[in-house]
Amino acid sequence: MTGIDSNTEQIIMKAARRVFTNKGFDGARMQEIADVAGINKALLHYYFRSKDKLFEAIFKEVLNTVFPKIIAVLMSPLTLFEKIEKVSFNYIEMLKQNPDLAIFVFHEISRNPERLVGNFKNVGADFKIIQTQITKEVEAGIIVPIKAEHLIANLISLCVFPFIARPVLMGMAGMDQAEYDRFLEERKQIIPHTLITAIKKQK
C-alpha cells in the first residue's frame, strides 16, 4: 500500500520466486535464494522471518498471476466459444512466460491441500454462472448439453498439461525446444477447435 516497497524486498521476492517455482518448497534452499538475490541468508530472515513465511508470500503472488485473469474471462459477457478461444490463448501465453508455474502450483497444493486449498473455495459460484450460460446456449440450439465441471476441466487440462509434461512430451515425440514452441503455438488453435467441435450442435 505504500506504493514503493523496499528494493531489497523486491529483489528477494524475485529470487525466491525463481528458486521456489523451480525446486519446490522442499527442494529450495535459503542459501540458494540468497545467492540468486546477491545477498546473504541473514537478510532473508530479517525481511521474512522464516522460510515458511517467505514461501507463503511467493505462493500468494503466484496464485494471483495464474488465476484471476482466467476467471475474469470466464465471467465476462462473451459467448462460450469466445471464452474457450480467449482462455486457450491467454493461458498458453501466460505459461510460456512462466513455464514452471503449473507443476509448482499443483505439486505444492497436492503436498499441502488443507493449508492451500482455501484459496479456491470462493469460485463455486462461478461454476453455476457457466452452467447457466451452457443451459441458455443449449436452448438457443448452439451447443449440446455438457456439465460445467467437465467443460472447464477439459479446457484447463488441455492448456496446462503440455507445460506440466513438457520434458516427457518432448522426449516421446522427439521434439527440440524450437519444435516444442511451435507445438504450443499450434495448440492455441487445436484446443478451441477440439472443444468447440465437440459441443457444437449439428444442423
Place this chain on the structure above:
Amino acid sequence: MTGIDSNTEQIIMKAARRVFTNKGFDGARMQEIADVAGINKALLHYYFRSKDKLFEAIFKEVLNTVFPKIIAVLMSPLTLFEKIEKVSFNYIEMLKQNPDLAIFVFHEISRNPERLVGNFKNVGADFKIIQTQITKEVEAGIIVPIKAEHLIANLISLCVFPFIARPVLMGMAGMDQAEYDRFLEERKQIIPHTLITAIKKQK
C-alpha cells in the same frame, strides 16, 4: 530374476513407494520410510546403499506401472476410436488406484529432466505409427487430419490432469470425495466423446 526377492526388500520398496510418491524425493525422509516399513534406517542403507539409489528403484517401478500398458493399447491393432476409448478407461482406472502417481512423476521429471527423461526417448517411433494410422483413417473418410502429437497430448492431458489438479478442482467446483469419484467415472465417457466428436468426419 531369482523369482523370489527377499521379503524385507519388498517391504522396503512398498514403504518407499508410498512415501516417495506422496512426499516427493525432497520431502521424503528415510526415517519415515523405515517407520512405514516397520524397520529401522540402517536396514534401508543395507539394502539400497543411499536415498538416491532407493529412489531410482522406485521411480523405475513407477514408470513401469504408468506407461507400458498405455503404449501397448496405442500400438495394438485397434481403430483410433477404440484406442481412445480404451486408453481413457484404462488410464483413469489405473490412476484411481494410484492417485499420487501423476503429480509425482511429472514433478520429479521437471526437477531432474536430464537424469530422468532418457526413459522416454524410445517412444518416438510409436508416434510415427499413430501418424500412419491417422493418415489411413483420413483417407478412408473416417476422420479429419490431426497431428499425432496433438491427438496423444489431448488424450493424456484429459485423462491425467484431473488427478494432478484434484484438490483444486474439488475446491473450485465444491465437490466432496464421493462427488469427485462420480466426476471421474463420468470422464471415462466424456473424454472419448470429446476427442472422437472433434475428429470424426462429418457426412
Place this chain on the structure above:
DNA sequence: GTCTATAAACAGATAGAC
C-alpha cells in the same frame, strides 16, 4: 540380516558487530 549408537554434513534461524 537386523539392531543401537553415532558420525558427518547440512539447513534454518539467531546474535551481535558495523
Place this chain on the structure above:
DNA sequence: GTCTATCTGTTTATAGAC
C-alpha cells in the same frame, strides 16, 4: 539494513555389536 559468525536441530549415512 547488511554483514560474519555461530547455534540448534535435522538428515543421510556408517560403525560395530548381536
